[in-house]
Amino acid sequence: ELGDHRHYMHKEIFEQPQAVIDTLEGRISQEHVLPSAFGYQAESIFKEVKQVQIIACGTSYHAGLVSKYWFEDIIGLPCSVEVASEYRYRNPVVQDNTLFVTISQSGETADTLAALQQIKQVANEKNVSTLTICNVPESSLTRESDLTFLTHAGPEIGVASTKAFTTQLVALSLLVTVIGKLQKRISERRETIIVKGLQKLPGLIQSALAHEEVVKEIAKNFSDKDNALFLGRGTMYPIAMEGALKLKEISYIHAEAYPAGELKHGPLALIDENIPVIAIAPHNDLLEKLKSNLQEVKARGGQMIVFEDEQSNVGSEDGLHVVKTTTNVGRITAPITFNVPLQLLAYHVALIKGTDVDQPRNLAKSVTVE
Numbered sequence: 001e002l003g004d005h006r007h008y009m010h011k012e013i014f015e016q017p018q019a020v021i022d023t024l025e026g027r028i029s030q031e032h033v034l035p036s037a038f039g040y041q042a043e044s045i046f047k048e049v050k051q052v053q054i055i056a057c058g059t060s061y062h063a064g065l066v067s068k069y070w071f072e073d074i075i076g077l078p079c080s081v082e083v084a085s086e087y088r089y090r091n092p093v094v095q096d097n098t099l100f101v102t103i104s105q106s107g108e109t110a111d112t113l114a115a116l117q118q119i120k121q122v123a124n125e126k127n128v129s130t131l132t133i134c135n136v137p138e139s140s141l142t143r144e145s146d147l148t149f150l151t152h153a154g155p156e157i158g159v160a161s162t163k164a165f166t167t168q169l170v171a172l173s174l175l176v177t178v179i180g181k182l183q184k185r186i187s188e189r190r191e192t193i194i195v196k197g198l199q200k201l202p203g204l205i206q207s208a209l210a211h212e213e214v215v216k217e218i219a220k221n222f223s224d225k226d227n228a229l230f231l232g233r234g235t236m237y238p239i240a241m242e243g244a245l246k247l248k249e250i251s252y253i254h255a256e257a258y259p260a261g262e263l264k265h266g267p268l269a270l271i272d273e274n275i276p277v278i279a280i281a282p283h284n285d286l287l288e289k290l291k292s293n294l295q296e297v298k299a300r301g302g303q304m305i306v307f308e309d310e311q312s313n314v315g316s317e318d319g320l321h322v323v324k325t326t327t328n329v330g331r332i333t334a335p336i337t338f339n340v341p342l343q344l345l346a347y348h349v350a351l352i353k354g355t356d357v358d359q360p361r362n363l364a365k366s367v368t369v370e
């Protein structure tokens, strides 16, 4: 079943172009997101939504965080994202007309399920509707939600989530677009631009995967390190968080992610030649700011690996190794594409360290107890 792959995680990373195709299938036409993508009941619900509350754990939580940037930036709809284990125990204020979205690969995560069950108790009074973005049909979350969007990633066996995350982001981009369209927050032209971008995504992921050999070389610098720092701004901040999570869970290297602008508020004190710093540097409005953050790291002797796109031109120099990852600069497709080399990095570091990649110590694929 593994084919040419040594591990399920590797196989699943390489299945991502197909997982995206399968998740888009039947959900978009050439130029539009199909109204039925979230079920026929969705239309009347989405028209009334005033804000979105996303609840998830782990990698699925990171997908939610990326989408917060999209909801607020692209369609101007307020969006909050929180880990389920916090949300369920803190008596959160529930606003009227909230769309409550749970995101989960397994559909069985205990905290996420409990948060959903709790919100349902006030759903009528507050006009709250529930949607789950889930990879497993007939799971607890799909049974308990008003609306279901199934990511068609196929079975994910590796404990470290990869293709499920990518398809969750695809699902969220469709959700942003559909709500934006129904509430007239985006033009048809904009919708078509988003749809065209999504159609390019499998090819973009494929070209990012083609950088595996370069990433494998970089991985050699990590195997003797105890710590790593991931930096990003905007949507690349949650992508940095996801990169750090992948590295820590399968290679057991302590990794942290920071929004690059927070460096001087503390983590800069950590920087020396022993801590590799990984930065994600797409060509966008924040690039110049990120470049000055990189100089702050460089001035302290830090060793940096920068993933950029064809237009970023960060420029390699001493202590700063730049890898061109993608030709892409789209607001929705960029975070999805930039995540791929970070998955490969975690995988190759773990291979060198000889850990149990598909079954990391102390972790379970489906977390059905809190």
Ligand code: F6R
Binding pocket: 057, 058, 059, 060, 061, 103, 104, 105, 106, 107, 108, 109, 112, 159, 160, 161, 162, 245, 246, 249, 365, 366, 367
């Ligand atoms: C990380 C990972 C976990 C899960 C988390 C939520 O690679 O797999 O962090 O993302 O346990 O699981 P689901 O998505 O099944 O609710």
